[in-house]
Structure formats: structure tokens, C-alpha cells
Amino acid sequence: MKKNWYQKELVIKDTQRRNGDHNNRKDTRKIQSWLTLYSIQNPHSGTATDVDGDFGPATEKAVKNFQKEKGLFENGIVTQETFDVLCANLKDAFDKPLTATNLRDLVIEAAENHLRNHPYELIIDGQSNSGPWVRSYMDGNDGSPWYWCMGFVQAIIDQAASALDKNFRNLMPQTYSCDTVGTTGLNKGILTRYTALRNDSSLIKPGDIFLIQRSSFDWTHTGIITSVNNGVIETIEGNTNIAGSRNGVAVLKRTRNFLKSKIDVFSIEPLV
Incomplete structure (x- = not known):
């Protein structure tokens, strides 16, 4: 894979503990991030804590609560082995072997596997679009300016293409910009405008990428198309929410009416 930053999110440099001699803020923030992400899916767990880089009594208790949830020894200490359990969802999303045999099915399989692992952003130091999932999609970048919907799409395309020993950058440049991908599609003749799609839905195929158009050369959001039926596309998209925002908080599966929306494909x- 070309987008391999996620591997850095799977390791800590040393064991982290309260008042530990080898504590460092970066590793503690990783731990606190995963504890908080776990609490989003398990609100009863008592693992939500500040992401401030300080391994104090609150973080220690949150670790113990996580260890209790997972049947681990409740000592409040995070070794690499404990961290492996904390970040297991990220590893599964990126490293689980794909089984499909063609690119379109691989794209959908990879997107669905990420969806099952609940990618979600955090607010850290007052900055949205933060946390290990965002950095994994955005090659280490995070924070409020880093809308991550295209980072998610390219991570999925990269993962699927790599399973066939193909380079996704032969299809599009590595970028975080919907505009760059849209313009590339126009130049290559592989972007179909919404006006044509409304007349012929057979032009849309599962595994393709949708781009929401604001104007002819300005696109604001993107995602993976998983199915097409009766004027509706089903999608898996990042940096969205239940309202379909282009700056939401999670990877979600959505339905979109392409007959009423300016959706280019x-x-x-x-690359197939």
C-alpha cells in the first residue's frame, strides 16, 4: 500500500504508566485517543478521558476500566500488548486480507470492513478532524482544516488496488482534494456529470467514486458507491454524519438520491 501511515498508529515506543520513567506525551495521547474512541461505541465502559498527553490518575483508571472490559489484568499499565488490543480495530480495517477477486468487489469489501471497525474522529486541543483514524487516512495530518473524506476514499482504493498488485496512483494523484480528483476525471474522460447520470443510471457502477458538485469545477464531498437502484446510490463515506455533512465525524453508510442531487461519478x- 502507498498510504501506510496507519502502521505508525499501531505502535507505542515504550510502556506507558502513571508516573512512568519512559512516558512520552505522543504515546499517551495515542492511548487516550483509543480509550475515548472505545467509549464512543461502549458508552458504559468508563474509558473516555482527556486527550492531553498526561498519564495521570484519570488515564490510569480509564485503562483499568478498559482492561476490565477486555478481561485483561487490571493494572492500569499500557504495554505494546495492551495497546494492540486498544487499536485492534484500526489494524483489522487496514490489514485484514481481502478475499474478492476483482477490483470493484475489493473496493466494496475494503470499505465495508472499515465501516465495521467504526472509524471516528476526535476533538483534540479544540481541533476537530483529529485522532488516529484521521491521521491514517490523511498520511499523518489531522486537525480542523483536514477534511478527510477524500483521504478515506483513496485509502480504500489503495487497499483494493494493492490486493491486485496495482498502484492506485495510476488512476489519480495522491491527494486530499475533491477538486483535484474531479479535474483529473474530466481530463481523463472518466468523470460523468450528474446530468448524464440522471438519464442513464447504467453509467454508475459499484466501486466507483461519487463527487458532490457545488459548481462545474468545485466538488465538496466524496465517497464510495456500493450499489445503484431506482435513482438511489448506497454509499460508504468518511468525514460525514447522519445529515450527510462533508465535515462530519465518522465513516457511515448512506443512501443518496442522485436524481435530485448534483452528484458526479x-x-x-x-484500473480494473
Whole structure:
């Protein structure tokens, strides 16, 4: 894979504990981030804590609560082995072997596997679009300016293409910009405008990429198309929410009416 930053999110440099001699703020923030992410899916767990880099009594208790949840020894200490359990969802999303045999099915399989692992952003130091999932999609970048919907899409396309020993950058440049991908699609003749799609839905295929158009050369949001039926596309998209925002908080599966929305479609066919 070309987008391999996620591997850095799976390790800590040393064991972290309250008042530990080898504590460092970066590793403690990673731990606190995963504790808080766990609490989003398990609100009863008592693992939500500040992401401030200080391994104090609150973080120690949150670790113990996590260890209790997972049937681990409740000592409040995070070794690499404990951290492996904390970040297991991220590892599964990126490292689980894909089983499909063609690119379109691989794209959908990879997207669905990420969805099952609950990618979610955090607010850290007052900055949205933060945390290990965002950094994994955005090659180490995070914070409020880093809208991550295209980072998510390219991570999925990269993962699927890599399973076939293909380079996704032969399809599009590595970027975080919907505009860059949209313009690339126009230049290559593989972006279909919404006006054509409304007349012929057969132009849309599962595994393709949708781009929401604000104007002819300005696109504001993107995601993976998983199915097409009766004027509706089902999608898996990052940095969205239940309202379909382009700056939401999670990876979600959505339905979108392409007959009423300005949705252009970028075809992955040249890489198939």
C-alpha cells in the first residue's frame, strides 16, 4: 500500500504508566485517543478521558476500566500488548486480507470492513478532524482544516488496488482534494456529470467514486458507491454524519438520491 501511515498508529515506543520513567506525551495521547474512541461505541465502559498527553490518575483508571472490559489484568499499565488490543480495530480495517477477486468487489469489501471497525474522529486541543483514524487516512495530518473524506476514499482504493498488485496512483494523484480528483476525471474522460447520470443510471457502477458538485469545477464531498437502484446510490463515506455533512465525524453508510442531487461519478474502470 502507498498510504501506510496507519502502521505508525499501531505502535507505542515504550510502556506507558502513571508516573512512568519512559512516558512520552505522543504515546499517551495515542492511548487516550483509543480509550475515548472505545467509549464512543461502549458508552458504559468508563474509558473516555482527556486527550492531553498526561498519564495521570484519570488515564490510569480509564485503562483499568478498559482492561476490565477486555478481561485483561487490571493494572492500569499500557504495554505494546495492551495497546494492540486498544487499536485492534484500526489494524483489522487496514490489514485484514481481502478475499474478492476483482477490483470493484475489493473496493466494496475494503470499505465495508472499515465501516465495521467504526472509524471516528476526535476533538483534540479544540481541533476537530483529529485522532488516529484521521491521521491514517490523511498520511499523518489531522486537525480542523483536514477534511478527510477524500483521504478515506483513496485509502480504500489503495487497499483494493494493492490486493491486485496495482498502484492506485495510476488512476489519480495522491491527494486530499475533491477538486483535484474531479479535474483529473474530466481530463481523463472518466468523470460523468450528474446530468448524464440522471438519464442513464447504467453509467454508475459499484466501486466507483461519487463527487458532490457545488459548481462545474468545485466538488465538496466524496465517497464510495456500493450499489445503484431506482435513482438511489448506497454509499460508504468518511468525514460525514447522519445529515450527510462533508465535515462530519465518522465513516457511515448512506443512501443518496442522485436524481435530485448534483452528484458526479469518477469511474475506477481504467484500473480494473
